[in-house]
Amino acid sequence: MFSVVKWTLWQRRWSTLWWSIGVASLVLVTLAFYPTVHNQAASLNKSFGGLSNSTLALFGGTDFFSPVGYLNSQLIYLMLPLLLIILGIGLGGSLIGRDETEGTIEALLSRPISRTRLLLSKSLAGGLIILIVTSVGTAALVAMAQLVHIGVSAGNILAACFSCFMLVLTFSVVAFLLAATGRGRAAALGIAVVYALGGYIFGSLASTVHWLKIPSLIFPYHYYHSADILRGTFDWSSILFFALFTAGCMLISWLSFRKRDLG
Amino acid sequence: MINVMDHAIAISKLSKKYRRSGTFALHNLSLYVDAGEVYGFLGPNGAGKSTTIRTLLNFLQPTNGSASILGHDIVKDAVAVRQEIGYLSGDGAVYLKMTGQQYLDYLGELQPPASKAYKQELTKRLQANLKKPLGELSRGNRQKISIIQAFMHQPRVMILDEPSSGLDPLMQEVFYELITEAKDRGAAIFMSSHILGEVQKVCNRVGIIRDGKLIIERNIADMAQEATQTFDITFKEAAPVTMLKQLSGVQKVTQNDVHSVTLHVHGELSPLFALLAKHTVTKVDTRALDLEEVFMHYYQAEGKQDV
Structure with a gap:
C-alpha cells in the first residue's frame, strides 16, 4: 500500500512543489498589503457599503477591512479554497482516472494488490498532497499574520485553514468518486467543478436569497463559516458534515470500483 | 467439463x-x-x-x-x-x-x-x-x-x-x-x-x-500434419512429372528444368518416397514448414461461414 502512496507522491513531487509555492505566494502578497489597507479601513468600508448584500455575500460577508474581515474575504473564504479546490479536483479526477485512461492501472493491478488497496493508496496520496500544500499555505499565513500584526490568533488561523482543508476534501472526493465509478476524467473534472462553483454561489447567497436556503444544504460551502472560525465562535459540528460527506463518497467509490470493468 | x-x-x-x-x-x-x-x-x-x-x-x-x-x-x-x-x-x-x-x-x-x-x-x-x-x-x-x-x-x-x-x-x-x-x-x-x-x-x-x-x-504437431510441405527435387534423368502429379497428396508440381521439380505435398509422404526410390535422385531440399497457410485456412473458412 505504501509503495503506491510513495510512488504517487514521487510522480507528483514537482507539481506539489509548484502548488505550494503558488499558494504561499498568494498568502504573502495578500497579507503584504494588509498594513496599507488597514490604515484606510474606514474609507474603504464606506466605499464598499454601497454594494448589494448578495454581492457582499459572495466575498464572505460585509466586513472586508477589519483583521478578521480582511483575512476572510481576501484569503480564507474564497481565494485559498478556490486554489486548493482546483488542485483537489484535478487530483481527484486523475489519481485513478489518468491511470485508467492511459492503461497504466493494468500494470499496477496485475501485481498482487487488491482494488481496495489501490483505491485507498491513491486517495491517501491525494489527501497528503492537498495536506502538504494547505500546510505550506497555512504556515505562510501564520507567519505573515505575525509579521503584519493582524491581530488574529494563530490558533484561529490554524482552525480556519483546517476547515478549508476539509472543505477542499469534499470537492476533491466528488471528482475522485466520479473517476472511480468510471465516468471518465473529463466528466469527473467537469461535474466536480460545476458542483464546487454551484455550491459556492448557493452557499454564499443563501443568507440573502430566501429560496436558496434549502437547496444550499446539500453543498459543502453551506457549512463553511470561515469568518466565525477566525473570530473563535465556530460551531465545530459543521466539520462533521465535511467528514461524513468525504467518507460517504469514499464508500461509494469503493463499492463501485471494486467490481466494475476497467478501461 | x-x-x-x-x-x-x-x-x-x-x-x-x-x-x-x-x-x-x-x-x-x-x-x-x-x-x-x-x-x-x-x-x-x-x-x-x-x-x-x-x-x-x-x-x-x-x-x-x-x-x-x-x-x-x-x-x-x-x-x-x-x-x-x-x-x-x-x-x-x-x-x-x-x-x-x-x-x-x-x-x-x-x-x-x-x-x-x-x-x-x-x-x-x-x-x-x-x-x-x-x-x-x-x-x-x-x-x-x-x-x-x-x-x-x-x-x-x-x-x-x-x-x-x-x-x-x-x-x-x-x-x-x-x-x-x-x-x-x-x-x-x-x-x-x-x-x-x-x-x-x-x-x-x-x-x-x-x-x-x-x-x-x-x-501444433497436428497442424504440421495438415501443412503443405515443399520439396525441391533433382533427378539424374528427366523428372517424372506426370507420375509425380498422379501421387496422392501432391497438390502442385512445378518443373524448374528437365531434371528438377518443386513439389507441394499435403499429408502422408510415403507415396512420394516410394516413387523416388524407383528413380535416381541426386538432390532433395526441404523448405521450412510453414503453418501460416493452415492458420489462414481456419481464419478464412470460418469467415466464409459467417457471410
Missing part, C-alpha cells in the same frame, strides 16, 4: 457481455493450459482475445462462467491469482515520465523480482535502456521494459497480449528464448499473437477465436 485443479489455467464457459453494446465479446469460452505448455491464442482483430485476457486478470468481470488460475478463482481470489501471474498488456502502457529503472522499481516493490541478478540478466539480454524516460524510448524499447516486468519475478503463469509487437527480429529471438526457458521451468504460458510464425515457433497448442467463440483448438 474442465477440472480447475488439473490445469494451470482453466476456463469454463466464460462469457462477457458488454453493457453498452449489449453484445457478447466472449461466448461460452472453454479451454485450458497446462504447466510447461505454451498456448497460442489467435484470432482476427475484435475476436475477443484481449477481452479473454483482461477477464482472466479480473480487469473485466465475467458475465457468466468461471475461470481459475492454479486453482484460484479469477474473481474471488483475484489477488492470489495475481501473485502467480506475469502479465504483459497489448497496448504497452507505461508511465512515460519514469525511467525504465524507476518503473521496474515501482512494480518491483509491489511484487519483488525473483532476484536482482535475474532482473539484471533480463536487462542485459534484451539490451534494455533503463536510464531514459520511457516517453523518450521507441515502442520496441518500451516493450523490452514491459517484458522485463512480466518475467522478472519468474511467475508460474504468464499471460501475454501480443508480446513481441514492436521488437526487432534479434530481440524477438531473445524473447522466444525467454519463453522457452519459462516453459522449461514449468510455467504455463497463454499468449495472444498475430505473428503466425511466432506461434508456430513457440507454442504447443493453439486456439483460434472468432466473434468471441473458440472455433478450433489444435496441437
Whole structure:
C-alpha cells in the first residue's frame, strides 16, 4: 500500500512543489498589503457599503477591512479554497482516472494488490498532497499574520485553514468518486467543478436569497463559516458534515470500483 | 467439463457481455493450459482475445462462467491469482515520465523480482535502456521494459497480449528464448499473437477465436500434419512429372528444368518416397514448414461461414 502512496507522491513531487509555492505566494502578497489597507479601513468600508448584500455575500460577508474581515474575504473564504479546490479536483479526477485512461492501472493491478488497496493508496496520496500544500499555505499565513500584526490568533488561523482543508476534501472526493465509478476524467473534472462553483454561489447567497436556503444544504460551502472560525465562535459540528460527506463518497467509490470493468 | 485443479489455467464457459453494446465479446469460452505448455491464442482483430485476457486478470468481470488460475478463482481470489501471474498488456502502457529503472522499481516493490541478478540478466539480454524516460524510448524499447516486468519475478503463469509487437527480429529471438526457458521451468504460458510464425515457433497448442467463440483448438504437431510441405527435387534423368502429379497428396508440381521439380505435398509422404526410390535422385531440399497457410485456412473458412 505504501509503495503506491510513495510512488504517487514521487510522480507528483514537482507539481506539489509548484502548488505550494503558488499558494504561499498568494498568502504573502495578500497579507503584504494588509498594513496599507488597514490604515484606510474606514474609507474603504464606506466605499464598499454601497454594494448589494448578495454581492457582499459572495466575498464572505460585509466586513472586508477589519483583521478578521480582511483575512476572510481576501484569503480564507474564497481565494485559498478556490486554489486548493482546483488542485483537489484535478487530483481527484486523475489519481485513478489518468491511470485508467492511459492503461497504466493494468500494470499496477496485475501485481498482487487488491482494488481496495489501490483505491485507498491513491486517495491517501491525494489527501497528503492537498495536506502538504494547505500546510505550506497555512504556515505562510501564520507567519505573515505575525509579521503584519493582524491581530488574529494563530490558533484561529490554524482552525480556519483546517476547515478549508476539509472543505477542499469534499470537492476533491466528488471528482475522485466520479473517476472511480468510471465516468471518465473529463466528466469527473467537469461535474466536480460545476458542483464546487454551484455550491459556492448557493452557499454564499443563501443568507440573502430566501429560496436558496434549502437547496444550499446539500453543498459543502453551506457549512463553511470561515469568518466565525477566525473570530473563535465556530460551531465545530459543521466539520462533521465535511467528514461524513468525504467518507460517504469514499464508500461509494469503493463499492463501485471494486467490481466494475476497467478501461 | 474442465477440472480447475488439473490445469494451470482453466476456463469454463466464460462469457462477457458488454453493457453498452449489449453484445457478447466472449461466448461460452472453454479451454485450458497446462504447466510447461505454451498456448497460442489467435484470432482476427475484435475476436475477443484481449477481452479473454483482461477477464482472466479480473480487469473485466465475467458475465457468466468461471475461470481459475492454479486453482484460484479469477474473481474471488483475484489477488492470489495475481501473485502467480506475469502479465504483459497489448497496448504497452507505461508511465512515460519514469525511467525504465524507476518503473521496474515501482512494480518491483509491489511484487519483488525473483532476484536482482535475474532482473539484471533480463536487462542485459534484451539490451534494455533503463536510464531514459520511457516517453523518450521507441515502442520496441518500451516493450523490452514491459517484458522485463512480466518475467522478472519468474511467475508460474504468464499471460501475454501480443508480446513481441514492436521488437526487432534479434530481440524477438531473445524473447522466444525467454519463453522457452519459462516453459522449461514449468510455467504455463497463454499468449495472444498475430505473428503466425511466432506461434508456430513457440507454442504447443493453439486456439483460434472468432466473434468471441473458440472455433478450433489444435496441437501444433497436428497442424504440421495438415501443412503443405515443399520439396525441391533433382533427378539424374528427366523428372517424372506426370507420375509425380498422379501421387496422392501432391497438390502442385512445378518443373524448374528437365531434371528438377518443386513439389507441394499435403499429408502422408510415403507415396512420394516410394516413387523416388524407383528413380535416381541426386538432390532433395526441404523448405521450412510453414503453418501460416493452415492458420489462414481456419481464419478464412470460418469467415466464409459467417457471410
